[in-house]
Amino acid sequence: GAGVSQSPSNKVTEKGKDVELRCDPISGHTALYWYRQRLGQGLEFLIYFQGNSAPDKSGLPSDRFSAERTGESVSTLTIQRTQQEDSAVYLCASSLDPGSYNEQFFGPGTRLTVL
Amino acid sequence: SQQGEEDPQALSIQEGENATMNCSYKTSINNLQWYRQNSGRGLVHLILIRSNEREKHSGRLRVTLDTSKKSSSLLITASRAADTASYFCANTTGANSKLTFGKGITLSVRP
Numbered sequence: 001g002a003g004v005s006q007s008p009s010n011k012v013t014e015k016g017k018d019v020e021l022r023c024d025p026i027s028g029h030t031a032l033y034w035y036r037q038r039l040g041q042g043l044e045f046l047i048y049f050q051g052n053s054a055p056d057k058s059g060l061p062s063d064r065f066s067a068e069r070t071g072e073s074v075s076t077l078t079i080q081r082t083q084q085e086d087s088a089v090y091l092c093a094s095s096l097d098p099g100s101y102n103e104q105f106f107g108p109g110t111r112l113t114v115l
Numbered sequence: 116s117q118q119g120e121e122d123p124q125a126l127s128i129q130e131g132e133n134a135t136m137n138c139s140y141k142t143s144i145n146n147l148q149w150y151r152q153n154s155g156r157g158l159v160h161l162i163l164i165r166s167n168e169r170e171k172h173s174g175r176l177r178v179t180l181d182t183s184k185k186s187s188s189l190l191i192t193a194s195r196a197a198d199t200a201s202y203f204c205a206n207t208t209g210a211n212s213k214l215t216f217g218k219g220i221t222l223s224v225r226p
Binding site: 042045048056095104108 | 148150156157158159160163203205209212213214215216217218219
């Protein structure tokens, strides 16, 4: 079946521009997570959705970052006024529900480069 | 911030040898998971071990967990060139199951 998909796969933007990154989770998965991975690093948690609500936004690095989820499906991560330090791979994951023992399925990521 | 630390940071072995990778963490966990990443993109889930388990096997993978030492190890037996990748340990602590990752181990398996 279809896995988690993300678009675009690559995004190059100029400093100060806004970008939108999209995640399509596996159908029926209620939990959705966004992570960021800087070059040579592990993943950093950004935000978690349960359905369309985001009970944990603790990983968002600044108020330039926001995310929403609609229809308990697609999620969009928006970065406003991008900075060079925002350059990273942004990964989305979904799981059947947020239970601790449920595997998270990851998308291929969006590589964001801010010039 | 990341709470896990893996060691070694890089490991190079010959095909057929076993690869052992270690991970430590700082706080109490619900479970610990190992992931594999090829070419810096999507992650593939390898194995999950619960906090009340000590050892788990899956094919050529063996994972141990020592909660008293807050550490885990991943053993890949009879390694293959195709096992070349980055390996990450990650744990969950809260109710929402967000994963906290280490920096990863780069494994190179020479044919």
